[in-house]
Amino acid sequence: MFTYDRKGPKRGIAFYSYSAEYGLTKTLEDCFEDTHDMGAHGIEILANTHIENYPYPSDAWVENWHRLCEKYEVVPVEYGHWIDSHVIRGRELTTEESIEMLERDIRLAHRLGFTVMRTKMPVINGALEPVENWREIIRGALPLAEKMNVRMCPEIHTPSNLKGKMVQDYVEFIKETGTRNFGLNIDFSVFRNRFKEGEWKSPDFEPNKPEDIIPLLPYIYCCHAKFINMSDDFEETTIPYPEIIKILQDYGWDGYLLSEYEGADKYEDGYEVGQTLRKQHIMMKRLLGD
Amino acid sequence: MEKQVIQSVGFRNIVENGEVTGFQFKIRLPYYRGIYLSQIMPGTLFVDGERIDKEEITWWFKDLPYTNEEMHDDFKTHWNPTECAVLKVRKPGGLSQGYHDLKYGFCFTSSYMPPVMQDRLDPDEEPFIIMPEFGHHVNERRLLIV
Numbered sequence: 001m002f003t004y005d006r007k008g009p010k011r012g013i014a015f016y017s018y019s020a021e022y023g024l025t026k027t028l029e030d031c032f033e034d035t036h037d038m039g040a041h042g043i044e045i046l047a048n049t050h051i052e053n054y055p056y057p058s059d060a061w062v063e064n065w066h067r068l069c070e071k072y073e074v075v076p077v078e079y080g081h082w083i084d085s086h087v088i089r090g091r092e093l094t095t096e097e098s099i100e101m102l103e104r105d106i107r108l109a110h111r112l113g114f115t116v117m118r119t120k121m122p123v124i125n126g127a128l129e130p131v132e133n134w135r136e137i138i139r140g141a142l143p144l145a146e147k148m149n150v151r152m153c154p155e156i157h158t159p160s161n162l163k164g165k166m167v168q169d170y171v172e173f174i175k176e177t178g179t180r181n182f183g184l185n186i187d188f189s190v191f192r193n194r195f196k197e198g199e200w201k202s203p204d205f206e207p208n209k210p211e212d213i214i215p216l217l218p219y220i221y222c223c224h225a226k227f228i229n230m231s232d233d234f235e236e237t238t239i240p241y242p243e244i245i246k247i248l249q250d251y252g253w254d255g256y257l258l259s260e261y262e263g264a265d266k267y268e269d270g271y272e273v274g275q276t277l278r279k280q281h282i283m284m285k286r287l288l289g290d
Numbered sequence: 291m292e293k294q295v296i297q298s299v300g301f302r303n304i305v306e307n308g309e310v311t312g313f314q315f316k317i318r319l320p321y322y323r324g325i326y327l328s329q330i331m332p333g334t335l336f337v338d339g340e341r342i343d344k345e346e347i348t349w350w351f352k353d354l355p356y357t358n359e360e361m362h363d364d365f366k367t368h369w370n371p372t373e374c375a376v377l378k379v380r381k382p383g384g385l386s387q388g389y390h391d392l393k394y395g396f397c398f399t400s401s402y403m404p405p406v407m408q409d410r411l412d413p414d415e416e417p418f419i420i421m422p423e424f425g426h427h428v429n430e431r432r433l434l435i436v
Contacts, residue, residue, distance in 0.1 A: 019322035019423055023372040024293055048324035054368055086401035086408070087365040088328045122401040267422035269293075 002073050004041040009248045011284050012042025012077055012256040015050055020267045034274045036072040038281040042256035044078035055104055077256045078222050079109035080118040095133050099140035110148035116222045118185050119152040138182055145181040151221045152182050158189035159205035162212045174219055187224035194238045210243040217253050225257040230279035245287045295320050296392055296431040303384035310384035316374040320425025324371055325398050327364040333395030333413025350376040385435045395428040
């Protein structure tokens with residue numbers, strides 16, 4: 001198994017970035033190779049997208065998965081999945097059914113070598129608040145997560161705020177349970193402080209300052225290095241990357257920054273998201289001294 | 291797979307016991323992640339302007355058929371975005387040789403979208419805001435039957 005010993009913030013790629021090309025002009029192996037080209041060593045997959053025959057991949061598929069990780073020097077970092085308790089119309093899944101679904105993902109994440117899970121909760125309103133029984137669902141799955149050495153992490157994404165109630169609730173839950181198997185994934189969209197003139201912006205959005213991340217660092221097992229606009233001289237023009245990365249380094253945070261590009265332009269014919277990712281990785285390499 | 295939702299490969303008449311009982315076409319999932327069959331909301335098909343209701347259409351995944359009722363309750367069977375679904379349409383005599391204009395509507399729910407947005411979903415109408423990562427509800431293509 002490939003291991004990457006660098007300490008501190010490290011570079012990785014969220015394969016979601018390839019969503020417009022995946023299955024059409026890019027295979028899973030292409031995503032691995034592109035990551036390797038950039039000298040990045042971590043990846044995030046979306047279980048429901050990148051695992052053939054999910055949630056029951058064949059042994060041959062799993063064997064090939066480990067071969068790809070080895071060949072392209074990749075650490076399986078984050079397993080993106082959903083607690084799909086709104087999956088049937090007419091009723092919500094029971095807590096037990098949701099736990100069963102979550103446990104199936106924990107086992108599969110572990111089988112593929114992942115140690116962090118991006119656990120997406122079903123939401124109940126426009127403020128993206130999770131279902132009311134999220135504590136019971138997570139609590140029910142904690143023993144297995146501990147046994148399988150994975151950390152379930154909801155993603156904190158714009159328009160949510162690092163100082164908001166949702167994050168407070170998650171932190172309280174971590175303190176109450178004392179668990180190391182539930183934490184946070186911070187998406188850097190929360191730091192976005194520049195918008196083009198006239199560009200749409202959620203009325204609920206209040207950008208966080210980079211230092212707002214400091215008190216949360218002990219609970220953060222992974223970050224989404226979200227980027228919106230890379231200039232041709234390799235700078236992100238909407239999110240204060242130098243300040244954010246400096247804080248992560250100064251405070252000794254150890255984990256992966258998984259690049260995630262979700263700009264709608266990636267769906268345009270001929271767009272190669274790998275080139276956009278490379279721009280961001282030139283920036284991150286410089287900032288990290290990698 | 292082709293970028294269009296309605297695929298050109300897989301469009302043909304269905305022959306059973308020497309008789310043409312209908313036709314089939316394939317679609318891909320224009321979403322960035324897979325879904326469970328219970329999330330699918332099948333809509334209406336129009337062939338050369340002729341309306342074909344969803345009751346006449348059977349969805350197939352991995353060579354197995356699913357009725358609309360079966361799909362509605364099935365939150366265990368998963369449709370991966372790298373696989374096509376085959377839609378088999380009952381139509382005695384099938385489609386004639388030559389070009390046909392297909393127009394088909396379907397959509398799907400998403401558990402992390404606010405429920406109020408889910409309630410408004412209509413497979414036969416385009417969404418209020420088109421998000422490329424969710425695709426269009428109504429897709430059209432002109433294809434040949436030989």
